[in-house]
Amino acid sequence: MAVDRRAVAFLDLSRQHRALRPALDDALGRVVSRARFVLGAEVEAFEDEFARYVGSRFAIGVGSGTDAVQLALRACGTGPGDEVVTVSHTAVATVAAVELTGAHPVLVDIDPASCTLDPALIEQALTPRTRAVLPVHLYGVPVEMGPILGLARRRGLHVVEDCAQAHGATYGGRRVGSLGEVGCFSFYPTKNLGALGDGGMVTTNDADLAARVKALRQYGWGERRTSAIGGLNSRLDEIQAAALRVKLPHLEHWNARRRTLGTMYREVARQVGLDVPAAPAASEPVFHLGVVRCERRDELAAHLARAGIETRIHYPEPVHRQDAYRHLVRRGAPLPVTEHAAKTVLSLPLYPELTDEEARTVVAAVAAWPER
Ligand SMILES: *Cc1c(COP(=O)(O)O)cnc(C)c1O
Numbered sequence: 001m002a003v004d005r006r007a008v009a010f011l012d013l014s015r016q017h018r019a020l021r022p023a024l025d026d027a028l029g030r031v032v033s034r035a036r037f038v039l040g041a042e043v044e045a046f047e048d049e050f051a052r053y054v055g056s057r058f059a060i061g062v063g064s065g066t067d068a069v070q071l072a073l074r075a076c077g078t079g080p081g082d083e084v085v086t087v088s089h090t091a092v093a094t095v096a097a098v099e100l101t102g103a104h105p106v107l108v109d110i111d112p113a114s115c116t117l118d119p120a121l122i123e124q125a126l127t128p129r130t131r132a133v134l135p136v137h138l139y140g141v142p143v144e145m146g147p148i149l150g151l152a153r154r155r156g157l158h159v160v161e162d163c164a165q166a167h168g169a170t171y172g173g174r175r176v177g178s179l180g181e182v183g184c185f186s187f188y189p190t191k192n193l194g195a196l197g198d199g200g201m202v203t204t205n206d207a208d209l210a211a212r213v214k215a216l217r218q219y220g221w222g223e224r225r226t227s228a229i230g231g232l233n234s235r236l237d238e239i240q241a242a243a244l245r246v247k248l249p250h251l252e253h254w255n256a257r258r259r260t261l262g263t264m265y266r267e268v269a270r271q272v273g274l275d276v277p278a279a280p281a282a283s284e285p286v287f288h289l290g291v292v293r294c295e296r297r298d299e300l301a302a303h304l305a306r307a308g309i310e311t312r313i314h315y316p317e318p319v320h321r322q323d324a325y326r327h328l329v330r331r332g333a334p335l336p337v338t339e340h341a342a343k344t345v346l347s348l349p350l351y352p353e354l355t356d357e358e359a360r361t362v363v364a365a366v367a368a369w370p371e372r
Contacts, residue, residue, distance in 0.1 A: 007308035008349050008358045013189060015353035020246055024196075027242040034238075039218075042241035047201075049248055050185075053168075055178040056203040058210035061236025062217050065164040065186020068200035069097035069134070071234065072182040075202075075212035076158040078103045078131045085125050086134035086162075087117050088318040088328075089338045093186075094136055094162050095319045095328070103131065107320055107328055109335045113278040115139070115291075115345070118337070119147035132158040137166035137176050139314070140192065140258070140288035144280040145171050145179045152180075160184060165288035167192040168255045172282050177203040187236075187244060192258070192288055193251050195240040254352040255286045261350050261359055262287030268366045274300075275344075289314055290350030292366070297346050300369060304348075307365035312347045 017024065031042060043061045051059035062068050078084060080102035086094055088107040098105040108125045111118040117135045133152055135143040143161075152159045159180030163169075166176045167185060177183025185191075187199035202213045212229075215221055220231030262285065266276045275293035279285045291314065294300045301311050318338045320329045348362055 008310060008354075008361050010310040010312055010347075010349045011190060011351050012353065013194070019353075020250075023246045024243055027246050028239060031238045031242050037238050038235055040238050042238045042245065043236050046236075046241040046245050046248070049245065050201055051203060053248060053251070054175045054183060054203045056183065057205045058203065058207065060202045060210060060213045060217065061241060062200045062202060062213070063234035063236065064198045065162075065184060065188060065191075065200045066093040066097045066100070067217075067232075067234040068164075068184035068186065068202045069094060069160065069162055070100040071213050071216045071232075072160045072184050072202050072204075072209075073098065073101045073103065073132060073134070073158075074216055075209050076132055076160065076182065078158075081129060082131040083127060083129045084132045084134050084160075085122055085130060087136055087138075087338070088320045088335055089115060089315070089341050090136045090138060090162070090319065091164065091315070092319050092322065092325075093164070094134065095325060098134065104129075105325075105328055106130070107335060107338075109337045110341060111144075112337050112340075114141060114144065114280065115277040115341050116141065116143045117148070119144055119151070122148065122151055126155060126157075130155075130157060132160050134160050134162060135180075136162040136164075137169055139277055139291050140166045140169055140286040141277055141279045142166065142169050142171040142176050142283040142285065149179065158182070164188075164191060166286055168251055169286040170284045171280065178205070181206060182209060187240065192255060192286055193244065193247060196243045197240060199236050199240040199244065200234075201236070257352040258287040258350060259285070261354060262290055264359060264363055265290045265292065265348055265350065265366070268363045272367060272369045274366070274369070287350055290348040291345050292348065293341070293344040294346060295344060297344050301346055303369055304362075304365050307361065307368075309362055309365055310349060313345060314347050315345075316342060318342050 082103040164186035183203040185201040187195040216231040220227035220229040
């Protein structure tokens with residue numbers, strides 16, 4: 001069968017790596033020559049560079065985004081018997097990380113306009129056991145953090161930001177990951193800043209918290225390599241840090257390209273009556289995904305597929321509807337906005353290396369959608 005030359009793949013990571021190949025080869029070669037593979041000069045340098053980028057005092061490299069959330073929560077003292085307020089409309093990793101601490105995830109509904117944690121619903125979810133609030137900057141769109149930070153201050157709660165989809169996004173002129181007490185990043189290869197495998201980062205301005213994450217990522221070790229607390233093994237390795245150091249200087253122009261594409265998609269989506277997740281005023285999203293919303297979502301996906309455009313759904317099943325997490329559902333179906341989002345969201349191809357021609361193909365196909 002002849003390949004349709006207009007076909008637009010959802011994502012092609014080989015384009016970015018083809019362009020960076022010589023620099024990546026150099027960086028990896030440097031690590032192999034030095035033969036120091038865990039917690040060496042590359043991780044230390046990347047932690048400094050990433051902390052400066054986010055605008056936080058400390059950054060601690062860990063094994064994955066899931067571990068970043070788990071260790072950040074544990075460093076805030078979260079454990080068995082505690083509750084953490086978060087959303088069900090997210091990557092399952094967010095909720096898995098809460099359970100890994102032994103705490104109970106309390107899932108609240110999302111705001112229908114932004115598709116992120118609804119600040120108005122947090123207060124009624126609080127109990128004497130609530131330890132932390134875990135907002136997720138989903139799709140690269142910052143959560144409306146002002147009210148959440150205010151509530152947390154009044155009620156003595158920790159705020160842990162899940163920034164796995166939002167490297168570089170800003171709210172009120174500050175980068176996500178520097179707004180709450182702790183920020184958690186993933187460097188899974190498809191994220192806005194992706195490693196050549198797994199990786200993650202915890203950011204914070206709090207020196208004690210940073211020290212606790214550093215201990216937790218390595219068996220709970222202190223200075224003398226004895227364990228004062230129980231920890232795990234979750235370290236960013238030198239190979240990944242070296243690759244990420246090659247990529248970090250590109251993140252701003254990659255995000256600018258994502259913003260150009262995201263803005264184009266939003267305009268055409270609105271013209272044909274499709275909804276898009278709203279960003280708060282005074283925020284700058286980084287469009288990890290190009291999400292539109294449609295009551296006849298499956299028909300829209302089929303319409304785009306006929307034009308050669310590959311789409312995906314993030315996420316088709318809310319976390320509380322997945323077998324491993326049904327026990328989190330309380331009082332029937334308490335999350336109507338979340339359930340509706342799962343039935344209506346559709347992700348268009350959006351990544352920095354998408355060509356202008358491919359973007360025009362997507363825009364033309366969306367413009368031809370017969371909504372209403
Ligand atoms: C990717 C992701 C994570 C988990 O990151 P891993 O590095 O895959 O463990 C957590 N939260 C969100 C919102 C994500 O998108």
